[in-house]
Amino acid sequence: MTTADELRVRVAELLAAHPPADTPRGDFLRARFDAGLAWVHYPEGLGGLGAPRSLQVLVDSELEAAGAPDNDPRRIGIGLGMAAPTILAYGTEEQKRRFLRPLWVGEEVWCQLFSEPGAGSDLAALGTRAVLDEAAGEWVVDGQKVWTSSAHTARWAILIARTDPDLPKHQGITYFLCDMHAPGVEVRPLRQITGEAEFNEVFLTGVRIPDGHRLGAVGQGWAVARTTLMNERVSIGGMRIPREGGMIAPVAATWRERPDLRTHDLHQRLLELWVEAEVARLTGERLRQQLVAGQPGPEGSGMKLTFARLNQEISALEVELLGEEGLLYEDWTMRRPEIVDFTGRDAGYRYLRAKGNSIEGGTSEILLNIVAERVLGLPAEPRDDKELAWKDLAR
């Protein structure tokens, strides 16, 4: 197994062969991938070295210190956090070799075609159809997806579609890798609460997907999707947050710089949230230490819930703190941003965008169910949708 010292040597070799100062960004990233330093826990030849995941922090910090470019993980979050681990777990050798490198380097952005107008929390109820054209060895996909982040910048999509409506809803689903440039894929911006369109509606009309772009067996798509969803929720980890990192930073800064805005009521609420933000930081740090020590705790399932609530409460306080300025909004222009930018925008934007934190990637209600059932072992609610054929479900 690769040790920390071996990784340091490899990092030094990479930096010597490709000095960041005079290597084009893309070339450096491709070389880093080929050196196995992209995600060290991935197999050799696929950007990794089969090393412990915990050592990634070391590689990242050494490369950062050397001024190496990063692959702009925020821009390619869905690919890195969801598509890649799913392709790694379920992909054929050919699929892994085709997709992982451009994904990691950021040459190909990914999006997630899961949610539909009729299937959000109850994702397994989805109705987008995929029918096999046996002669052509291709699937023909028809349906509508919605709230698709980055569909307007994505080159590829992970897609789930129904391949057998006569089976119960979890059984007739198949998982595909969909070319966003294929004929029949239409992306329409969906303007959101902040005024801009970070997500989209995606209409799929007679879209042809070669059978070679199917991930996992026909009808096994739900199991594959669960891998994606699990990775979506556990995307927190590795990063060390400094004290007052995150949403509390701008509020605390405003508080210090603007004595004129202070009131006793706001002071009490600020202190309460400051303490909670610090405790959340420590909880994340404890989780990270557990992962490094090889004893992952269940706290990970809770971090998204905590951050959603905190982001919302803190940004709400920030708008209030600003008094008259809180009545203003920077810019309602309809734009199509590439990333969610919490720090570069004003308090009103933060307040509005944070509302999505308890909806995207699984609502807080659904996550509380998961904690209650999987962590605390509480019984599931009685349900009657598991045996019924999908076509007979109420909708």
Next chain:
Amino acid sequence: MTSPRAPFDLLYSETEEELRSAVRSLLADRCAPASILARVETDQPHDPRTWQTLAAGIGAAGLLVPEKLGGQGASHREAAVVLEELGRAVAPVPYLTAGVLAAEILLGCDPSSAEVSDLLRQVASGGRLCVPAVPLTLAPGAPLPTGVRDVGAGTLTGSVTSVADAAAADVLLVLADTGLYAVPASEVTLTPLVPLDLTRPLARVTLDGAAGTRLADAATARAAVAGALLTGAGLLASEQLGLAEWCLTETVAHVRGRHQFNRPIGSFQALKHRLARLWLDVASARAAARAAADALATGAPDAPLTVAVAQAYCSGVAVRAAEECVQLHGGIGMTWEHPAHLYLKRAKADSLALGTAGHHRGLVAEFAELPAPGTRPGTAVAGPTP
């Protein structure tokens, strides 16, 4: 603002886990809820036999005392683990007062003086039980009490209220205007009070010409007490954590087994969500309490802030856990036989002990430089500087 130290360790070591299981199995044998209930209504709520085993057998009394002074030379991290287990059992033993506060006060005096080191040795061996004669509500950063005077040659008069565990003490550590005194219990008058928390008895201590041995001068005494209060507050978070964990675990077990409407009540989403949130809070309280214990153990410069954060957070979590425990047990939770009330009473009393959450938020304001309206940084609250 003081920057956080690195590296710091929020996990439990193997030694800590061994200590935990020793304490836990002792408490399982000796401190079952039924026996605590039976005891708290007698005139001796303390359990001296369990204390002896914990103090001398397991060595808890001297955990914080260096080996050369007869102790275990362990750190605040180990003491925190003991408190987690004591909180989990609402054990009626004077560890927080004797094992933590008194030991820290004595260590804050000059341990090279014969009086101090003699007393420390006896305390560490569990041979004598020594508790500080200060109100349980006394908080780090708050003004120290001035109710006791030395009227000549170590003869003390005055009184202190709400002193925890005084009834069990052999020796009281008394803070007087001229310094710190060790006063034998036989020299003082104790008036037992009826405490909200039945497992941590309170008394008024009256000194009427009591003879004490002076252990430190006024300045040293005040610094020693202030330091001990900081440590006590930081470690109390671990007691609150253990308590909250018991409440959560018991409640989850109860709602899984209890049926209403032809279903386990734990399958109702309204309850599942409340318990899932409580679980999250307890997981967060663990990080906060561990951070405080680690900061105290390593003498980190940001220890006062980390302690204030832990107290501002963990007090509320413990109270809420105990309140949810009572509520979700329904009628059973309101009975005297069910131990839930012992936990609620301890949790509520703990939320006043060594400073309320509000007091500690005031300290956070100072240390994190988030001043109240009309103040400048550093002047929000009188208290120890970071």
